[in-house]
Amino acid sequence: MRKTRVLIVDDSAIVRKLLADALSGEDDLEVVGTAPDPFVARDKILTLKPDVLTLDIEMPRMDGLTFLKKLMHYQPMPVVVISSLGQAGCQTTFEAMRLGAVEVLAKPGGPYSVGELRMDLAAKIRAAAAARLRKAPIEPLVKPDPPPPAPILGGSTVIAIGASTGGTEAIQEVLMRLPANCPGIVVTQHIPAVFSLHFANRLNEICPMEVKEARNGDTLATGRVLIAPGNFHMLLRKSASGGLHVSVQDGPRVCYQRPSVDVMFSSVAELMGPRAVGVILTGMGADGARGLLKMKEAGARTIAQDEASCVVFGMPKEAIRMGAADQVTPLTRVPAAILSQLARIAR
Amino acid sequence: MELHVLIVDDSPAMRNFIRRVLDLSGLEVGLCLEASNGEEALRVLEDHWVDAVLTDINMPEMDGEELLRQMSAHPVLRSIPVLVVSTDRTEARIQKMLTLGARGYVTKPFAPETLRDELVQSLGGGDGSN
Incomplete structure (x- = not known):
């Protein structure tokens, strides 16, 4: 069976190592490379042809959302967002999901243990690898017109x-x-x-x-x-x-x-x-x-x-x-x- | 990290010169694509993931000003840094190009170091357009 090729993009060397280690025991997954920033990531995406990307969306030099937009335009692939739990991190994460990222995982450390990471990361990557990519809606979200009222029901439903x-x-x-x-x-x-x-x-x-x-x-x-x-x-x-x-x-x-x-x-x-x-x-x-x-x-x-x-x-x-x-x-x-x-x- | 760039100029000699300057600049240049006007540049940008665009202003078909305008209006292309390389050194023109979204402006003739420094600077600014 062909292994799922994973590229890890994260500015922290420690997190890159944690993520790679967490996947080391999985027979069907292979970490083909890591990148500390979007520029190196772009090079490695073009040369290593990974199937799935894990992406830290709060990085220096180029913000993760800009990178994600470009990725989805030039080289669409399933992305698992690795995000901090902060207010800004959560907001960015949902924006990333809207742009086409398919899974999200909390950054290891703090309340989220390495044990839980090991359990969840492989599953998220497998799910991402199975994902069908949508054409990412890059334009801002438009609220639909208010729907007509629901039928009136007697009793609780x-x-x-x-x-x-x-x-x-x-x-x-x-x-x-x-x-x-x-x-x-x-x-x-x-x-x-x-x-x-x-x-x-x-x-x-x-x-x-x-x-x-x-x-x-x-x-x-x-x-x-x-x-x-x-x-x-x-x-x-x-x-x-x-x-x-x-x-x-x-x-x-x-x-x-x-x-x-x-x-x-x-x-x-x-x-x-x-x-x-x-x-x-x-x-x-x-x-x-x-x-x-x-x-x-x-x-x-x-x-x-x-x-x-x-x-x-x-x-x-x-x-x-x-x-x-x-x-x-x-x-x-x-x-x-x-x-x-x-x-x-x-x- | 390799830098992928697109050089837009209607003069093949100028494109060659810029390419040579980049090669000798000490920057690690990967893909170095070329286009002879704005329209060609947009076509190249549709398919190629570049880190920066260096463009002339006066070109046939579509000029550099319109290229900037179109890039700024594009959801993905607007985050690619553009450095203008032009003989036009009038303040009004420079201001106009910067207003349209150019990250830097180099007047021809230029010293090789100036081009390199302006390019590096335009890359570093992050992306404020989102």
Whole structure:
């Protein structure tokens, strides 16, 4: 089998070594080179022809975003962003995802241990290598017109959305096009801790609904989206008052993931039965497929993103294979599909 | 690190001269591409990832001013540093080119060191255009 060729771009010699060491035990991955800045990186990209790049986006001499724009123009390839957890780092990271980077990992050191790095880096690189590159939208984001209101539903209904590789952009596409009066939504995206907070805040600025990183006990209601925080599972729970809230908790990884989509979907299946819509979006692996099947078996409506619009057709593929998806649809039609499923529940 | 550059001038002799100056400058020059006017330059830039553009102003078809304008309006090309190399030493012209986004301006005839220093300086400024 041909190995996936990886080029590491980072201004810190220590981080370059940490990343290379973390990959040294992987038989299917090969670090073909490292570069301390974008200029050397450009040379090595042209000569070494790597399959995947890890990119520190805060570097001297040329900023990482400018480099990424040029890379995506001249030599498009999957990029795993390695970012610090600072405010600026998080913002730059989401801009990088918009420009076409497909995965993000926290820079080793600080709260993020080398052990966790070893566990996550190889998986992120494999996911990136499997990614289908989108034509990067270089122009600034344009907010779509506000969508028409959702059907009025008696009683509580919940929408549950799960995603991984390519999911930050896909979730944004969906949430931007759902109306402010939409039933409560729970979202699990595989994303490192801290980034989830920035992800939620960013969505909150551009989406009609209120979007918030979930804290333990947060209530779910019409017009509100709760995003699972990185490194914790999020489960739907019924409150004593009869309302809904989420439980945010530690626990073993499920399908190598925490947060896990399966864990969230399963809780929704148990609690909501038919009064729910489950949506599985782009992502590597199989997390969420079983949970979506549980939702379907409990009577919920289920939607899977189609192959052509996925960055990685993994999780939806597995869901479709298991028979968990009522409907398979391109990303652009997912919001409409959700609304029409809600209308069916309302009838 | 190798420097990849594009030299834009309608005079082959001048392109050759600039290339020689760069070769002897001590800079490590990798790809050294050439174009004889702005239009050709844009075509080259579509496909080639260069670190800097050195351009004349007065050229047939598309001149250096329009090249700068088009590069500044392009989402990717606007971050490539442009150094103007021209015989025009009027203050108004220099100001205009700098306003349009040029990172530096060298008047012909120039000393080899001047070209090298201006080029290095225009590379170092990072990218403020984002």
